Amino acid sequence: MIKKGFTLLETLVTMVIAFLILGVIYGSYQGVFGTTRESKELFSHYQTANLLLRKMSEEIASSFISSGLPFQGEREELIFFTSKSSANSDLSKINYFLRPDNKEEKILIRRETIPFSAVPGRPFSLTPLKGISFRYFDGKEWLSQWDSETKLPKSVSIELNLDEEFPSFSTLIPLDKRG
DSSP states (O other): OOOOSOOHHHHHHHHHHHHHHHHHHHHHHHHHHHHHHHHHHHHHHHHHHHHHHHHHHHHHHTEEOBTTBOEEEOSSEEEEEESSSOSSOSOEEEEEEEEEOSSSOEEEEEEEEOTTOSSOOOEEEEEEESEEEEEEEOSSSEESOEEESSOOOSEEEEEEEOOTTSOOEEEEEEOGGGO
16 A cells, blocks of 8 residues: 655654754844844944035034134033134134033033024034033143134044944044144
């Protein structure tokens, strides 16, 4: 007598092999989608940092000092005058500082004021950060503060920390070309 069909053991082995193949395919797709999600998040952080650092660098690079128009900086705050920023005036006072958020993060605030104007500058929230650090090079050493109406620092360093899971971003802005 000839039996047609599969035995129970053959059916079980076939099902185990099929489930293993499906598991490998599912794991591969999960890995690809997870990597894609992480890559998008990392790219978003790089893009945010790039835009922030580029804008801040342009403004700081065009800063100047004069009597009554100082360049003042601390570790988490910078105040300076620039001719680059405002379309309404040839001169703007720019202030970058951190304000605590209701979470663990802080918000980077940019305030632009037109000097000698009756209209006060309004703060503009830029992005949530874990931290920002400004440092000032005097030609010999890096300082955490700068306050002068007579001399700009030779360079300003900015370090942004958007998220603890990602590396911090930094840039160096030379100012010594103007003496």
